[in-house]
Amino acid sequence: QSALTQPASVSGSPGQSITISCTGTSSDVGGYNYVSWYQQHPGKAPKLMIYEVSNRPSGVSNRFSGSKSGNTASLTISGLQAEDEADYYCSSYTSSSTLLVFGGGTKLTVL
């Protein structure tokens, strides 16, 4: 069982927007602004999409945005495209002995 909770799957049609949630506790998501989101295509290494809750690395499309409210962080993808179909993972720094935790991952299907 993962420390952060994500929906197992979400789907949307091209051009639509979707949001993936990531729920933790006050010891991780709610207590720190070190929430990150990663995109992973099959057989590939994860790719950083959002860091520190809402920052996009250079080269990442502005269709990707992040936010946080309380113990829940969210990744929103607007203007869905076929290439967005992938697995998405959130992660957070945690004050527990583990230091860093991941969500269980969400499979995004573009219909």
Place this chain on the structure above:
Amino acid sequence: QVQLVQSGAEVKKPGASVKVSCKASGYTFTSYYMHWVRQAPGQGLEWMGIINPSGGSTSYAQKFQGRVTMTRDTSTSTVYMELSSLRSEDTAVYYCARTLGGPDDAFDIWGQGTMVTVSS
């Protein structure tokens, strides 16, 4: 360009150890922390631990305490992850990943992954 290149796939028997390498290039090796993350087949990502390439200090996930050792060689800009007492549940792809900033920040550069198969 900035990249992390990992060693090749390994097949090990239960009880054995495996040592995976991760060679950094394109940046100042000692300026960025390095983490190790693994992913079992069809499963999610699991954090294993972190090493500070500058001083060599480490911190491991409790689950791997006593079985994992992370080291570095500054002369070759390489970090290593050794996992001992392997069991079938350790079959996974192992990734090294560089932090964007401090030890608790995001992973901006990932290695290509190393498949470790544990089978008798």
